Amino acid sequence: MRDFQLGGRSSVFSENGMCATSTPLAAKVAIQLLESGGNAIDAAIGAAVLLGLCEPQSTGIGGDCFVLVKSPGEKDIIALNGSGRSPRNLSSEKLRNAGLSSIPLHGVEAVTVPGAIDAFCQLSNDWGRKGLEFSLLPAIKYAEEGVSIGPRTAFDWAGAASILKGDARKHYLLDGKALSAGQLFKAPKQAEILRLVSKNGRSGFYEGEVAKDMVQSLNELGGVHTLEDFSDVKCNYCETLSGVYGGHNLFEHPPNGQGATALLMANILANFDIRNLDPFGIKRTHIETEAAKLAYDARNRFIADFDFTERLQHMMSIDVAKKLASVINMDKATYFEDNTLGAIHKDTVYLTVVDKDQMAVSMIYSIFHSFGSGLASKKYGVNFQNRGAGFTLEKGHPNEVSGAKRPMHTIIPAILNYKDQLTIPFGVMGGAYQPNGHMRFMSNFVDFNMNIQEAIDGPRSFFENGNLMLERGYDKKVRAGLLDMGHNILTPTSPIGGGQAIKIDWKQGFLEGGSDPRKDGCAIGY
Numbered sequence: 001m002r003d004f005q006l007g008g009r010s011s012v013f014s015e016n017g018m019c020a021t022s023t024p025l026a027a028k029v030a031i032q033l034l035e036s037g038g039n040a041i042d043a044a045i046g047a048a049v050l051l052g053l054c055e056p057q058s059t060g061i062g063g064d065c066f067v068l069v070k071s072p073g074e075k076d077i078i079a080l081n082g083s084g085r086s087p088r089n090l091s092s093e094k095l096r097n098a099g100l101s102s103i104p105l106h107g108v109e110a111v112t113v114p115g116a117i118d119a120f121c122q123l124s125n126d127w128g129r130k131g132l133e134f135s136l137l138p139a140i141k142y143a144e145e146g147v148s149i150g151p152r153t154a155f156d157w158a159g160a161a162s163i164l165k166g167d168a169r170k171h172y173l174l175d176g177k178a179l180s181a182g183q184l185f186k187a188p189k190q191a192e193i194l195r196l197v198s199k200n201g202r203s204g205f206y207e208g209e210v211a212k213d214m215v216q217s218l219n220e221l222g223g224v225h226t227l228e229d230f231s232d233v234k235c236n237y238c239e240t241l242s243g244v245y246g247g248h249n250l251f252e253h254p255p256n257g258q259g260a261t262a263l264l265m266a267n268i269l270a271n272f273d274i275r276n277l278d279p280f281g282i283k284r285t286h287i288e289t290e291a292a293k294l295a296y297d298a299r300n301r302f303i304a305d306f307d308f309t310e311r312l313q314h315m316m317s318i319d320v321a322k323k324l325a326s327v328i329n330m331d332k333a334t335y336f337e338d339n340t341l342g343a344i345h346k347d348t349v350y351l352t353v354v355d356k357d358q359m360a361v362s363m364i365y366s367i368f369h370s371f372g373s374g375l376a377s378k379k380y381g382v383n384f385q386n387r388g389a390g391f392t393l394e395k396g397h398p399n400e401v402s403g404a405k406r407p408m409h410t411i412i413p414a415i416l417n418y419k420d421q422l423t424i425p426f427g428v429m430g431g432a433y434q435p436n437g438h439m440r441f442m443s444n445f446v447d448f449n450m451n452i453q454e455a456i457d458g459p460r461s462f463f464e465n466g467n468l469m470l471e472r473g474y475d476k477k478v479r480a481g482l483l484d485m486g487h488n489i490l491t492p493t494s495p496i497g498g499g500q501a502i503k504i505d506w507k508q509g510f511l512e513g514g515s516d517p518r519k520d521g522c523a524i525g526y
Contacts, residue, residue: 002454011453012513014525020500020513021047021351022429022521023054023150029138030353031524038134040355041069041127045120045135048365049194051349053139053147053187056172056371057156058347058429061193061205062214062382063367065116066253068240068413069127070360070423077251077415078127081306081406082119082235083387084112088403089224092393095401103389103401106163106374108223110386112407116365119235121202127359133198140198143191146184150520154181155494156347160370167217168374171381189380206230210380217377218384229404238306241316245270246446249417250438255309256406260316261299262414262435265291267321268328269439275447280459280474282481283330288443289463289487290328292436296463299435304399305406333468333486347371348411350427352502354511360504362413362425414438416445423504424452429519430497433462437497452501453514460496471496 002008012018017040019030029050030043038046044067052060064083071078095109103110124132149157161178169176171187179185196204204210211230218225240251243263250266252259268291277284302311314320328334348366366385373386390408391401399408410431416424424445428437437460444455459473468487470479483489495518502523503512513523 008457009453009514009517011451012523012525014511015509016356016526017354018502018511018513018523018525019043019047019351019353020502020515020521020523021051022349022498022500022515022519023051023153024520024522025147026050026054026351027522027524031526032138033135034355035526037130039129039357040353040359040361041123042130042135043355044351044353044361044363045124045128045132046138047351047353048349048363049120049136049139050142051351051365053142053185053190054150055153055349056185056383057153057160058367058370059349059365060367060383061117061190062114062372063116063365063385064114064387064409064411065119065363065365066257066409066411066413067119067123068251068253068362068415068425070415070425071127072358077240079238079240079253080119080123080235081238081253081256082115083256083406083409084115084233085404085406086112086388086391086401087223087225087229089226090401090403092395092401096393100393102393103391105369105386105389106165108218108221108373108375110388111218111223111225111373111375111384112387113225113229113233114385115233115235117197117205118202118233121197122235132201136194136198140191140194143187143194146186149179149181149183149185151181152518152520154179156370163374164371165374167378167381168371168376168383171376172371172383187381193380193382206233213379214377214382221375243267243316245442247418248442248446250442251415251417253412255303255306255312255408257409257412258299258303258435259412259414260303260312261295262412262438264295264298264315264321265435265439266442267318268294268325269443271322271325274443279444279448280478282478282485285461285478285482286333286485286487287328288436288439289461289468290334291325292463293334294324294327295435296432302398303408308398308405310398331485348429348431350413350429350498350500352425352427352500354425354502354504358504360415360423360425360502362415362427364411364413364427364429366411410434412438416442421505421507423506424501426499426501428497428499432464433497436462437499441499441501452503452512456499456501456514456516462496469496
């Protein structure tokens, strides 16, 4: 139990249903959809689309999503890949001949076709109860009437406003400035899009006037996108990846997501007696950092579009993890050539919903960097993601950019199971940090018996660009000890990631939820 004389949050408990998101309004709307007869799928779609208005720098209908679903009536966890592809006419050879060594972060070359709307339509058709119009109605209302911007969103918005260009400035700035906390953000043109999707399904977005607006806008910016690129978008169901840590089963999304990186980290850390260390001390932080360096190196070498990923079983091998664990020096930080493939970001939304039938949805939805490419369509203001920056221009690499290909993705939802007693849909936002974040949350819960909220709240660390980033929650002695071991310590300018989780206690019949104080959100149950 936490010390109630100190600041902090309690876990949230309920019996009938729960939602945890990074914005209170989205969590509230999800609960209203559940109370109105919708199931977890209906509520998750409604909350996700609304988050594109509450946090437009983090996500939106111009982005991608990945989803895991645990239905009580289904034996297996269902995985849906809602990530889009590069335009078919994009060529790595042409980009290299143009003098590029990497995909421009905020260039039209980085804009991949959005996949989220297609995934939402598929989920609603296959698993929803009340239909797409039911789910989208709240977002339509708030797009027209406006949503009040939260403090963390305003902080991120101000930091990213400068990358907005052309029509994006018209749609995402107010009098040429970023919105501040409390101000209303309205997007009436997005309401028009959502009405078309409510009426016509995916064709309301990927065909007709909305698609024409997106393609013409991209072409004017120098893009090679076509109407066929949009009409051809198709999400797909896939098999989850899984592993065991401390007797718990961790389920992750397969490539082109980086879920295998989290599983490799879990397998490496399983070789150490983590549970007998100080949870926020020198040794645990050092071991986790070194494990992350090794796991991310494997990610950078192997993960790509699923059709191009050839060494997945190598990454998942227990023997490989054991060998990697053996190279970790317990007394000294290992010099590691920092070769983070593609680009990293800190803007994404993750949400989880559980309904009264205990269907669980774990969903992550993103436009990659803050405000994505910084570009938007002229008429409707669709903010284009820059997910193509996750490609490489290295010739022959499995993640080399080419036409109609999915890039390596950072966003990953997760579900943690323990026998027939617990199911925990969870996710940790924060770009490249996410596999590390999954392990930090899971280890906090499994190794140190923290409750859901405590496991989210604890201070975080992450090796990035040659530096070990330590949040201010770490003790000065820990910082000094890690510095003595050879780690180059920096304090990040913003919090590391954000997360949500809900625990289904099958034996006792209740839900326990938590939401990250690093964001504006909360968990709400009924």
